[in-house]
Amino acid sequence: MDGQDEFSGDFMVLRPDKGGVRSLLHLLRSSDVSESDAVDCAAGGKEVADRWIIFVSIVAQMLLLWVKTPLAKLGSAVEYWMNLITDNGGGVLKLIRNAMQGKLRVPDRESPNYRSLIGLIDMRIELDKKIKAENGGYLAALGIMASKIAYENEHVIKNVVENHWHMKFLEFFNCCAEDWCTDVDISWYEIPGVGKVHGGFMKALGLQRNAAGWPAEIEATKDRLFAYYAVRDALKKSLAANPRAQFAVTGHSLGGALAVLFPAILALHGEHDLLARLHGVYTYGQPRVGDARLGEFVERQLDTPAARGRYFRFVYCNDIVPRVPFDGLFKHFGRCIYFDGYYRARAMEEEPNKNYFSLAFVVSKYVNAAWELARGLVIGHVDGAEYVEGWTMRVARAVGLIIPGLPAHAPQDYVNATRLGAASLDLLLRDH
Structure with missing residues (x-):
């Protein structure tokens, strides 16, 4: 296969950024998910039996998007603080001692010693x-x-x-x-001759999609x-x-x-x-x-x-x-x-x-x-x-x-x- 086959019309992509109250309520009362602004699916994919799973997935993504920025800032601050402690001997008391003696080591985010939370x-x-x-x-x-x-x-x-x-x-x-x-996220695309693939992972891999x-x-x-x-x-x-x-x-x-x-x-x-x-x-x-x-x-x-x-x-x-x-x-x-x-x-x-x-x-x-x-x-x-x-x-x-x-x-x-x-x-x- 050369990746240039006609693009499959079978797909379902969840749009949590468009998931308002009206869209969520529609998912709860109707299996015609295509009428929800939070769901983009193929013309033949209107009837979806497991709309409850779709509902939970969208709500979970909306909550994660809502807390994304504050949690990212919190994580960055915690990471910096932990690097600050590590660089100054591995303890708060050692950090305070170095600061009082003018020997405080300030972490450099671009250095070989700056570590992620992991x-x-x-x-x-x-x-x-x-x-x-x-x-x-x-x-x-x-x-x-x-x-x-x-x-x-x-x-x-x-x-x-x-x-x-x-x-x-x-x-x-x-x-x-x-x-x-x-x-x-339970979004998916069907690739002809391959199968249905998780849409979020395809995006994370950097795959680009076009009409072909x-x-x-x-x-x-x-x-x-x-x-x-x-x-x-x-x-x-x-x-x-x-x-x-x-x-x-x-x-x-x-x-x-x-x-x-x-x-x-x-x-x-x-x-x-x-x-x-x-x-x-x-x-x-x-x-x-x-x-x-x-x-x-x-x-x-x-x-x-x-x-x-x-x-x-x-x-x-x-x-x-x-x-x-x-x-x-x-x-x-x-x-x-x-x-x-x-x-x-x-x-x-x-x-x-x-x-x-x-x-x-x-x-x-x-x-x-x-x-x-x-x-x-x-x-x-x-x-x-x-x-x-x-x-x-x-x-x-x-x-x-x-x-x-x-x-x-x-x-x-x-x-x-x-x-x-x-x-x-x-x-x-x-x-x-």
Whole structure:
């Protein structure tokens, strides 16, 4: 396929920015969702049985958009304050002492030492030297560290890759994605011959749409980069200069969704030479990205006679994000590598409790949240100093007693799982 087929008329796009009271009330009383200003759908898609899910999705997105700016400012302030404390010795008293002595260190947001909230929660940047390159779980352990470090600025990433991992830093792209509403959005497009794909993730990947479909080539400038096209072209250049090289794609959360869609769009655009050099896709805490037909399409591209089993979807325990969106349209596909609360790995077709809101798992979720809080207090004493959890992660664990599965989404547990569960993971992945 070359991506130039006639654009499918089958789609449903939610417009929370247009979701007024009248539009929401209409969704509650009529299955003709096309009359709601908050829903844009194909002419043949007026009758939608699950309009209640559409209603919940729009309301959730409206609330997230409403709090987006104040929460972003709050997050930026907290991040700066935590960097200020870290740069001045790691405590409020040390911060005050440095200020009184005129030795206050002011964080620079563009420096190799300025960390994101993710990086401050889990400060580990070194690879686990006990996991060798020949181990089956090596790329899984490397993948989550790469996914975690991707939250940082360019200077941090370059410093870690070159000076700590002793690898070659190729290129950095600042392609911002809108992450506030994506996971609760159930918008979708149908791509002919591929399946129905989550609309928010296609947008976050930087895919451009026109009347002919999803074009393989677009006009872009250095000031406005689109992730898919920028990464694809950089890969082509790098692989052309290194004929024996292969590449792996990885990502956490939204990044995981984009990681598995990337080869799907490569296949859509006929980039078979690139796909032939794809070693594997490793995702962590990935939400659902499309329907069963999309799964079949992706598996055909990633499970070929020449290269079998190249997609590995890691799910830690009750992580909430792999269990959304909750609309029945969106399915997981491929093999799931599931880690339980003791970081033991096992291969499954689907993670347990695939519907986060199921009452059948309520008790076990809360019990496990209590276990994770207790484990976090002692894990450094049991497994070594590198596993010690700071106060921010401990607060997050406490929040898990109210919303179980929320702190389980942090990269912290995925890093722990690939390291402490290396033996069981190696048995599962040693042949790949």
